[in-house]
Amino acid sequence: MNAPGDEKVKIRLATTSLAGCFGCHMSFLDIDERIFELAEIAELDRSPLTDIKHFGPCDIALVEGGVCNAENVHVARELRASAKILVAVGACAINGGLPALRNRLDIDTILTRVYRDPITDQPCVPNSRELPLPLDKVYPLNEIVRVDYSLPGCPPSGDAIWKFLTDLILGRMPRLDHSLMRYD
Amino acid sequence: MDNEFTIDEQPVPFVPGQTILEAAKAAGYYIPHLCFQPDFKRHGGCKLCTVLVNGRTQTACTHKAAVGQEVDVNTPELNAMRRSLVQMLFIEGNHFCPACEKSGACQLQALGYEYEMMSPHFVELYPHREVDATHPDVMIDFNRCILCELCVRASRDVDHKEIFAVAGRGLDAKLIINSPTGKLGDSAFAVADRAAQVCPVGAIVIKRVGFATAIGDRPYDREPISAEAESCELPEVR
Numbered sequence: 343m344n345a346p347g348d349e350k351v352k353i354r355l356a357t358t359s360l361a362g363c364f365g366c367h368m369s370f371l372d373i374d375e376r377i378f379e380l381a382e383i384a385e386l387d388r389s390p391l392t393d394i395k396h397f398g399p400c401d402i403a404l405v406e407g408g409v410c411n412a413e414n415v416h417v418a419r420e421l422r423a424s425a426k427i428l429v430a431v432g433a434c435a436i437n438g439g440l441p442a443l444r445n446r447l448d449i450d451t452i453l454t455r456v457y458r459d460p461i462t463d464q465p466c467v468p469n470s471r472e473l474p475l476p477l478d479k480v481y482p483l484n485e486i487v488r489v490d491y492s493l494p495g496c497p498p499s500g501d502a503i504w505k506f507l508t509d510l511i512l513g514r515m516p517r518l519d520h521s522l523m524r525y526d
Numbered sequence: 527m528d529n530e531f532t533i534d535e536q537p538v539p540f541v542p543g544q545t546i547l548e549a550a551k552a553a554g555y556y557i558p559h560l561c562f563q564p565d566f567k568r569h570g571g572c573k574l575c576t577v578l579v580n581g582r583t584q585t586a587c588t589h590k591a592a593v594g595q596e597v598d599v600n601t602p603e604l605n606a607m608r609r610s611l612v613q614m615l616f617i618e619g620n621h622f623c624p625a626c627e628k629s630g631a632c633q634l635q636a637l638g639y640e641y642e643m644m645s646p647h648f649v650e651l652y653p654h655r656e657v658d659a660t661h662p663d664v665m666i667d668f669n670r671c672i673l674c675e676l677c678v679r680a681s682r683d684v685d686h687k688e689i690f691a692v693a694g695r696g697l698d699a700k701l702i703i704n705s706p707t708g709k710l711g712d713s714a715f716a717v718a719d720r721a722a723q724v725c726p727v728g729a730i731v732i733k734r735v736g737f738a739t740a741i742g743d744r745p746y747d748r749e750p751i752s753a754e755a756e757s758c759e760l761p762e763v764r
């Protein structure tokens with residue numbers, strides 16, 4: 343798509359972690375030296391690996407983690423508005439994952455049980471304006487914003503991430519064969 | 527041409543009385559299934575084995591093979607339907623594979639892999655279901671039960687104990703236990719029962735052996751579930 347003589351335009355890639363454990367990001371780094379190959383063709387937008395504060399227009403966004411609080415909703419929406427292709431990466435983004443084990447419990451009960459004043463034994467739930475409000479449940483990403491693709495695994499292996507990402511970049515339907523397809 | 531039908535245009539022999547699934551298995555042809563196991567009465571509940579017989583949908587585990595039938599198994603439309611069935615089974619329960627000791631040996635998960643299920647797609651129901659750990663040797667996690675009724679059939683027809691039944695209909699259907707308290711620990715269930723061995727998912731699990739085989743080294747970690755077709759013996763005809 344570049345005009346003759348233009349610098350080769352790089353793909354812009356954003357990544358973020360919502361209610362996840364950063365395992366998917368660690369696994370992303372497991373692509374090892376292939377990261378140099380990636381750096382040839384892609385440039386990072388906002389990501390835990392850069393210090394960019396807001397998402398700019400980007401081609402591909404990788405999202406780890408489900409949606410557990412108001413800040414997650416905000417980030418997910420900003421990213422959805424910025425990205426052409428949004429990928430739910432890993433078990434938590436796909437079905438809430440282990441954080442969603444709290445979904446059977448009432449959020450108020452959880453907070454008042456966990457946060458108690460040790461002396462008076464009264465509930466003392468933190469209520470700073472700095473803290474994002476927790477949601478009633480942990481939601482899979484696709485229940486909050488539109489998701490274009492999902493990449494399963496807890497976390498998906500570096501090889502699975504590489505296969506998926508290169509398929510996407512080359513304009514192919516991303517597919518995982520049996521050796522790369524895992525839900526655990 | 528006697529006692530022969532076709533699967534995806536390949537000739538398959540059968541013994542009269544055999545179902546399409548049994549004949550396919552005997553011929554090394556894979557038809558997916560969840561609620562079928564050769565030793566138990568046919569159930570026809572999960573619909574994973576749905577095939578087209580002369581253009582009409584039938585469950586291969588209950589439909590008898592007949593001369594000249596043209597059966598379609600591996601078509602994009604049928605496989606997409608199978609993927610949707612697996613997705614619905616996922617969202618109807620609470621399936622968090624990373625925390626499940628059956629992971630890698632679970633037929634539901636393996637069918638997800640087989641049909642390239644990248645996500646459960648539908649809105650999660652997150653139902654409230656219990657775990658029953660009252661039995662000394664066996665645990666039931668109802669969050670993962672897919673109501674295949676294999677334990678029901680095994681307990682009734684092989685163990686002759688009738689420990690399990692399915693009560694209720696539709697989304698309210700659930701597995702119940704035949705004991706004064708409804709708890710497994712107060713039933714006549716024993717770890718040596720056939721019903722303790724048949725669960726295709728991580729609902730009925732035997733205690734203290736869950737991680738004897740490491741995750742990553744389990745049957746469906748090594749091979750796709752469809753590979754079982756190559757090693758299957760002729761099931762007994764009922």
Ligand code: SF4
Binds near residue numbers: 630635728
């Ligand atoms: S029963 Fe199977 S599908 Fe369900 S959580 Fe366990 S491994 Fe996953």
Ligand code: SF4
Binds near residue numbers: 671674724727729
């Ligand atoms: S407990 Fe297991 S065997 Fe019994 S109905 Fe549920 S899934 Fe099937």
Ligand code: FES
Binds near residue numbers: 558570572586
């Ligand atoms: S295997 Fe045929 S309906 Fe379940």
